[in-house]
Amino acid sequence: MQKKYLIGKKAVVLLLIPALILISIFLIFPAIWVLKLGMTNETLTGIKAREPDFVGFENFLRIFSDRFFYNALRISLLFVFGSAIVGQAGLGMILALLTYRKSRRLRTTVQSIVILAWIIPEVVVAYLWIAFLDKDFGTLNVTLSWFGFEKVNWFYNHPILTIVLFNTWRGTAYSMLLFSAALETIPPSYLETADIIGTSAWRKFKDIVLPNIKSYIFTDLILITLWTFNVFTPYLLTGGGPAFKTELLPIYIYRNAFRYFKIGYGSAISTVVLLINLLLAIFYITLSRRKRT
Amino acid sequence: MPWVEFVNVVKRFSDVTAVNNVSFSIEKHDFFTLLGPSGCGKTTTLRLIAGLEIPDDGKIFIADQDVTYKLPKERNVAMVFQNYALYPHMTVRENISYPLVVRKIPKGEIEKRVRFVAESLQISQLLDRYPQQISGGQQQRVALARAMIQTPTVFLLDEPLSNLDAKLRLEARSFLKHLYTELGTAVVYVTHDQAEAMALSTKIAVMDNGCIKQIGSPKEIYNEPANIFVASFIGNPPMNIIPCKISDRHFLVGEQRLQLPIPLTELEEDAYLGIRPENIQIVTAQGDLRAQIFVIEPLGVETIITFNVDSFQLKCLAFEDDIPYKPGDMIWIRFRRDKIHIFDKDGNRIQGSETCDSH
Amino acid sequence: MKDPKRLSKIISYIILAPILAFFVAPILWLLVTPFSLRPSLFISISKPTLNNFIRVFQNKTAINAFKNSVIISVGVVLLVTICALFAAYVLSRHYFKGRDILLYILVLFSSIVTGVAAMVPIFMLNLRLGLIDKELGVILTIAGGMLPTSIFILKDFFDSIPRSFEEAALVDGSSPLQIMFKIFLPLSSKGIIVIAMLVFAQSWSNFLIPFILLRTHTKYPVSIAIYTFFTEVGVPDIGMISAYALLYTAPVIVMYFLVERKFGFSFYGGIKG
Numbered sequence: 001m002q003k004k005y006l007i008g009k010k011a012v013v014l015l016l017i018p019a020l021i022l023i024s025i026f027l028i029f030p031a032i033w034v035l036k037l038g039m040t041n042e043t044l045t046g047i048k049a050r051e052p053d054f055v056g057f058e059n060f061l062r063i064f065s066d067r068f069f070y071n072a073l074r075i076s077l078l079f080v081f082g083s084a085i086v087g088q089a090g091l092g093m094i095l096a097l098l099t100y101r102k103s104r105r106l107r108t109t110v111q112s113i114v115i116l117a118w119i120i121p122e123v124v125v126a127y128l129w130i131a132f133l134d135k136d137f138g139t140l141n142v143t144l145s146w147f148g149f150e151k152v153n154w155f156y157n158h159p160i161l162t163i164v165l166f167n168t169w170r171g172t173a174y175s176m177l178l179f180s181a182a183l184e185t186i187p188p189s190y191l192e193t194a195d196i197i198g199t200s201a202w203r204k205f206k207d208i209v210l211p212n213i214k215s216y217i218f219t220d221l222i223l224i225t226l227w228t229f230n231v232f233t234p235y236l237l238t239g240g241g242p243a244f245k246t247e248l249l250p251i252y253i254y255r256n257a258f259r260y261f262k263i264g265y266g267s268a269i270s271t272v273v274l275l276i277n278l279l280l281a282i283f284y285i286t287l288s289r290r291k292r293t
Numbered sequence: 294m295p296w297v298e299f300v301n302v303v304k305r306f307s308d309v310t311a312v313n314n315v316s317f318s319i320e321k322h323d324f325f326t327l328l329g330p331s332g333c334g335k336t337t338t339l340r341l342i343a344g345l346e347i348p349d350d351g352k353i354f355i356a357d358q359d360v361t362y363k364l365p366k367e368r369n370v371a372m373v374f375q376n377y378a379l380y381p382h383m384t385v386r387e388n389i390s391y392p393l394v395v396r397k398i399p400k401g402e403i404e405k406r407v408r409f410v411a412e413s414l415q416i417s418q419l420l421d422r423y424p425q426q427i428s429g430g431q432q433q434r435v436a437l438a439r440a441m442i443q444t445p446t447v448f449l450l451d452e453p454l455s456n457l458d459a460k461l462r463l464e465a466r467s468f469l470k471h472l473y474t475e476l477g478t479a480v481v482y483v484t485h486d487q488a489e490a491m492a493l494s495t496k497i498a499v500m501d502n503g504c505i506k507q508i509g510s511p512k513e514i515y516n517e518p519a520n521i522f523v524a525s526f527i528g529n530p531p532m533n534i535i536p537c538k539i540s541d542r543h544f545l546v547g548e549q550r551l552q553l554p555i556p557l558t559e560l561e562e563d564a565y566l567g568i569r570p571e572n573i574q575i576v577t578a579q580g581d582l583r584a585q586i587f588v589i590e591p592l593g594v595e596t597i598i599t600f601n602v603d604s605f606q607l608k609c610l611a612f613e614d615d616i617p618y619k620p621g622d623m624i625w626i627r628f629r630r631d632k633i634h635i636f637d638k639d640g641n642r643i644q645g646s647e648t649c650d651s652h
Numbered sequence: 653m654k655d656p657k658r659l660s661k662i663i664s665y666i667i668l669a670p671i672l673a674f675f676v677a678p679i680l681w682l683l684v685t686p687f688s689l690r691p692s693l694f695i696s697i698s699k700p701t702l703n704n705f706i707r708v709f710q711n712k713t714a715i716n717a718f719k720n721s722v723i724i725s726v727g728v729v730l731l732v733t734i735c736a737l738f739a740a741y742v743l744s745r746h747y748f749k750g751r752d753i754l755l756y757i758l759v760l761f762s763s764i765v766t767g768v769a770a771m772v773p774i775f776m777l778n779l780r781l782g783l784i785d786k787e788l789g790v791i792l793t794i795a796g797g798m799l800p801t802s803i804f805i806l807k808d809f810f811d812s813i814p815r816s817f818e819e820a821a822l823v824d825g826s827s828p829l830q831i832m833f834k835i836f837l838p839l840s841s842k843g844i845i846v847i848a849m850l851v852f853a854q855s856w857s858n859f860l861i862p863f864i865l866l867r868t869h870t871k872y873p874v875s876i877a878i879y880t881f882f883t884e885v886g887v888p889d890i891g892m893i894s895a896y897a898l899l900y901t902a903p904v905i906v907m908y909f910l911v912e913r914k915f916g917f918s919f920y921g922g923i924k925g
Contacts, residue, residue, distance in 0.1 A: 019739035026796025029771035036906035098664045121857035123875045124897045128678040188722045230766040250768040257772045266772045277764035366825035378820035382838040392824035
């Protein structure tokens with residue numbers, strides 16, 4: 001519908017342009033340029049920094065025979081599955097259900113605590129966990145030792161479990177909030193009808209709650225998969241170690257580009273990550289559009 | 294010259310024609326109501342008068358001036374929106390005086406006019422409150438006050454009563470009618486409520502699908518509806534419309550033959566008979582049609598009786614205190630002869646059909 | 653009297669307790685240690701002291717990093733809020749050909765191009781533009797990344813403001829500028845303030861972008877300064893680092909709860925991703 005008077009054509013262009021310029025240069029352009037960078041052997045230092053050669057798909061082919069890439073991919077998949085799908089979504093659902101139809105105070109308290117873990121700046125969070133998991137003085141080991149457990153070197157002996165636990169702690173808030181909001185959309189009369197019939201708690205969840213919030217769960221799973229796939233924070237905890245055991249794809253990109261200065265190869269891996277993001281994003285947008293209509 | 298005039302106005306929104314070749318004229322003393330179901334183009338028509346929409350075709354005149362392409366503020370109109378659009382960040386006083394403030398009227402003059410308008414609308418005690426602190430009925434008066442303070446050429450009211458609850462709506466309606474006599478200029482009023490239109494207007498335009506179906510005084514619209522759409526939109530319960538066949542100068546309703554000699558000659562076989570509920574009587578002797586009572590709904594003053602005639606359902610209004618029937622009873626009904634309307638198979642009323650009284 | 657609900661209540665508390673302990677424990681350390689006389693990696697409560705904070709204020713690097721963080725965050729907030737306000741207003745109030753495609757492209761790119769996935773081209777872009785080791789590069793990069801989401805949130809907010817307010821003002825005789833400043837901005841001020849606060853919190857917390865774009869120590873924002881404090885060789889000063897971390901975290905938490913009080917949690921979710 002055209003509203004002639006609120007803004008004229010010239011004003012439309014003038015008002016849109018600053019945002020569009022910034023977005024085009026700093027968001028859209030890098031995503032496209034990365035393809036071209038990935039086809040060069042550009043480095044940050046040395047002769048190839050000044051005059052990089054065009055090498056076509058050489059970098060991309062090399063990815064497929066790079067065992068470090070496969071290592072990073074495997075760890076990323078484990079990380080996404082463990083911390084996002086099992087950890088965040090699972091724990092988020094449990095928390096949402098436990099606070100559903102409970103007193104406002106309980107819910108606010110639980111949510112505030114979980115949200116704190118989500119909003120504290122990542123560098124602080126990393127340090128908190130380094131302290132929390134410290135072998136000799138960390139809160140976790142000291143507490144465990146009170147119960148007679150032996151002290152564990154978490155970072156060294158259970159590296160993947162450590163970053164999975166960490167990221168579950170870090171990101172559960174989003175799923176919890178989304179599921180809580182989803183539960184609120186179920187008309188109370190649905191559950192009250194079930195109460196009158198005398199339905200068990202599990203059947204209420206399976207037959208009434210789950211079908212009604214299915215689309216929210218899909219949305220949540222896609223989004224947290226996308227986000228978790230693009231998390232860099234574990235680098236601040238472990239630096240990718242020990243012995244590349246926590247080297248997620250983003251950390252592998254970082255190592256190639258900024259430790260070995262291999263811009264071309266780093267760009268090629270970036271391209272792969274962006275393509276995976278693209279698939280997830282298209283999946284997400286299609287789903288949310290279908291929900292709207 | 295008419296006060297407001299539409300000449301062949303067309304307004305399209307992408308592929309929907311919201312207003313399709315509409316023409317009408319309003320006199321200065323008119324309370325002109327645009328009446329129709331939602332989506333019929335009545336609000337768009339109002340917005341065209343206000344200048345919030347620009348027509349794709351046609352011309353609009355206000356007070357002898359061609360305003361078709363004029364800005365809203367150049368038209369000197371005042372509008373009350375359905376949701377009142379009272380600015381939540383301004384007090385009632387600031388809301389009412391806003392139209393004068395932007396027109397740079399001197400402060401003293403504004404103060405005087407706010408006081409006058411607030412008094413005549415009985416909202417003086419609310420001036421320093423915020424819109425969200427007052428009731429719906431009060432908000433409606435504030436919106437009216439903001440319109441009245443401008444001394445506009447035309448008042449435009451977009452369903453101003455629809456946000457009020459039933460009881461308040463009746464009260465506000467009476468007040469609005471009283472207010473109209475003080476305004477001294479034309480009012481264009483949009484509503485989907487036929488009772489509001491009947492109660493308030495001097496002239497009603499019934500709209501459907503972007504077209505005006507009939508323009509006339511409330512009496513004309515009620516007594517001589519131009520077509521089935523108008524007939525069944527006006528009145529509560531609405532007019533009964535019965536499809537029937539004409540043969541041998543008689544009506545056939547379902548299996549029954551209605552003894553109704555027709556003076557009209559040029560009639561096709563298929564037609565519709567229209568009769569308002571209050572014009573059907575239940576009679577003890579033989580009447581026009583045999584019917585079976587379906588349900589009886591007493592409403593206090595009147596009683597709505599629904600009955601089946603073959604496959605049709607008719608409603609009748611009875612004003613007796615005691616209805617000596619119960620659902621399932623077979624009865625005779627009779628139509629008041631001078632209140633029968635006949636529509637051709639396209640739904641247009643056949644002029645003079647109410648004169649087909651034979652007895 | 654037997655309450656059948658009590659049992660389920662008790663069960664839910666029994667499940668909730670260890671989960672909450674898991675979430676609270678690391679945070680508790682942040683709240684306690686800065687005030688501790690003998691700070692260690694364990695949560696130990698002693699007589700509270702402000703000594704650790706005093707050492708932060710005596711540390712030139714720490715204070716300088718605060719200044720840098722403020723420069724970067726304020727820059728991003730101004731840039732994003734103003735650009736997003738303009739764009740969202742047009743997108744909410746004006747239909748033009750290609751608007752839906754534009755929105756689609758924005759949604760798509762804003763969700764796939766994360767700073768993490770695109771760190772290499774982002775670095776190279778800043779290198780070519782001569783923005784490496786400059787605050788401007790950090791500001792522009794973070795702003796570009798946050799703009800689409802900010803535009804969507806603001807557009808949603810503007811869409812929820814009925815047009816009839818502006819139309820009423822139009823009929824009442826206002827000029828477009830009067831409508832903008834007297835009607836639209838006051839009506840939408842809440843949404844704009846919320847966006848500004850969220851953008852501030854996000855850019856204040858950002859680690860990766862300054863980490864890859866800045867080189868000079870004196871230009872580091874707090875996020876990088878803290879990281880160098882606890883990774884540098886030697887025994888880290890736990891007391892000072894924890895006090896510094898708490899000072900750094902406080903504004904984020906304050907802003908978050910201010911936003912929460914005004915709009916509930918849903919608003920934050922949009923921009924966090």
